[in-house]
Amino acid sequence: MQELLLGASELLLSPMVWVCLFAGVTSGMIIGAIPGLSATMGVALLVPFTFELTIMPALALLIGIYCGAVYGGTIPAVLFRTPGTPASAATLLDAYPMMQRGEAGRALSLAAVSALVGGVIGTLFLIFLTPQISHFALRFGPAEYFALAVLGLSLISSLSGASMIKGAIATVAGLICATVGMDPVSGYPRFLFGSVSLMEGMPFIPVLIGLFALAEVFSGGGAAPVVEEKKKMKLFEWPHMADVVRCKWIAIRSAVLGTFTGSTPGAGADIAAFLCYSAARQQAGKDDVYGRGEPKGIAASEAGKTAATSGAMIPLLSLGIPGDSVTAVLIGAFILHGIQPGPLLFQDHGALAYAVLGLMLFAHVAVFIVAFSTARMMMAALKIDRRFLHAGILLLSLMGAYALRANVVDCWVALAFGVIGVGMRKTGIPPAPFLLALILGGMAETNWRRGLVLNDGSALFIWQRPISMILLLVAVVFVTLTVVRQRRPNPDSLLAKKSMVE
C-alpha cells in the first residue's frame, strides 16, 4: 500500500500535471458557464487535445474540465438566471433571488465553498467506499431503476411552488416529452412529426436552453435583477461565516446523498442537484425561505452536484461502468491511453488508480481556487449593459443549441421551449419539474416496460424486490410529508392576512 501511495504521489508531483489540471479547470469553468456547452461536450471536445500528452497530464486536463464545467454552470445561474449546465438549474432557485437582493457575491462564494465540501466528501467516499457502493448499484434491475425514477419524480412535489397541481402538470408534461423518439422496447418511432432529428429523443440541452435562457431573454422586464438602490452590489465577497455555520450540515448531508446518486449509473450531477435541493427543502425549518434566496438551497444543490462528480467515478474506476455521460467519454480517454478501467485497474495500475483519486481531490480544490481568484472578473459581467447581455445570451443560446449536433432542428426546439418557458412563467407552471421529468422519463418508461416483459405482464414486480420496495416507500413518505406541509397554514400568509385585517 505504501509503495502504491508513493508511486501515486510521484505521478502527481509532475509540474505538467498541475499545469494541465488548472488549464482544465479554467477552460471547464468557461465551457460550463456557456449555456448549451455541457461538461460532456467539453470533455469530448478536448479528448483529441490529449493525444500528444502522457496519461497523467491527459487525465488531469480531462478531470479538470469535468469538475470545472460542473461548477462553471453556477456562475450564469447566479448572475443571469441562466444555468450553464443542467445541474445548475437547482442552484438558481435560491441563488438568483439572492442576486436580486444584491447578494451575488455572497451566493457565489457560498456556492464555491459548498462545491468544495461536496467535492472533498465525495472524493473521500470515492477513495474508501468504491467497491461497496459499486456492488450495491450493480444489484439494480428494472424494478430498482423504475423505483429510483419514481423517487426522483416524487421529489418534484417539493419543487412545485405554490400549486401542487401545476407542479404535477409540469411533471407529466415532461414525462410525455420524454417519450418523443424511438420506443425503448419495440424501436417504433413516436411523435417525430416528420423530423428524423427527434429520433434520438427530445434533445435535452436545447430544451434546457429554451426553458431557462431564452425564456429569460424573451420575458425580459420582470426578470431583470432589481437591486435595491441603497444597497451597493459587492463584486467580491469571502464566504460569510454565518452562512457556513448555518449550511454546514445541509452541505455534508447533500454531499453524501449526491455521492450515492452520482454512483448510480444513469443518474448524474443534474439529478443529484435536484434530489439534494428537494431533500433539503423537505426538511426546511421555520426560518428557511427556500425559493426566495435561502443560502441552504445553494449549499444543498452545489454540494450534491459536485459530490455526484466524484460519485460518478466510483463505478467507472471499480467496475468500468460509467456513472454519467461525462464518465462515459472519460472511459474512451482511458482506453485511448491504454488503460482499461474496471476491477483490474487497482490491481494492474494501482499507483495510477490512486493518482486518479488524488487528481479528483485536487481538481475540486483547484475549482475552489480558480472560482475565488476569478470571482471579481466574473462579477464584472454584471456591469455590462443588460440589453447587450440579453442580445448576447440570445445568440449564445442559439449557438449552444446548434453546436450540440450541428443541427438547426435543435435551435427550433430551443426557440419553441423558449416560448413555452415564457408561457409557463406567466401561468405559474414551474419549469424545474418539467426538466427533471424529462431527465427521468426515459429511465422510468424503459424499466417499467422491461419489468413487465420480464415478469409476464405483472405490475407487482416493483413490490417484490426489497430495494425497489424501500425506494417506493420513501417516495410515498416524501409526497405525504410535502402534502401535509403544504396544507399547514403558512406563517407568511397568516402574517399577511393579519396585517390586511389591521
Place this chain on the structure above:
Amino acid sequence: MKQLALSDKLAFGFTALFAVGTIGAARALPVIENAHSGPGSFPQALGWVLLFLALAGVYQGMKSSPPAAAEDEDSEARIRLPWLGGLTVAYLLVMPYLGFISSTALLFAAALAVLGYRRFAPALATGFLFAFLLYWGFGIMMNVSLPQGWVG
C-alpha cells in the same frame, strides 16, 4: 364557485389540449400483439393523467382561488416575445442562405434595437465582433460546421 384566474384558464386550457392531443397521437401508434405494452401505452396513460390534472386544476381553481389581478406589464416587455421570437425565426430561416457571420451580426443589431438600443452603427459593429468571436470559438476551435451562405 368562483371564477378562474386568467393565468389558470390559460394553464389548464392548454394542458387539456395537450393531453387530448397526446392521447390522440398515442392511440394512432400501433398495438403490438401478444405484448404487455406497446409504443403508445405509456404516453397514452400519461395523457389521461394530464387530462385528469387539468380538470382537477379547474375544479380546485373554481373552488378556492380568487381571480388574480392582471399583471401590470410594461409595453416593452409585451413586445419582447413576439419581436425577439420573430427575429429568431427569421434568423434561423435566413442563416443558411446569408451565412453565419452576417446573419448573426444582423440578429444582434436587430435584437438590440428591440431591446431599446437605438444606435445602429455601434450595434452592428458589436454584432460583427460577436459573430466573429462565435465563429472563431465554435467554427474554428470546436470544428462545428457553420453555414457559409452567399455573404459568409
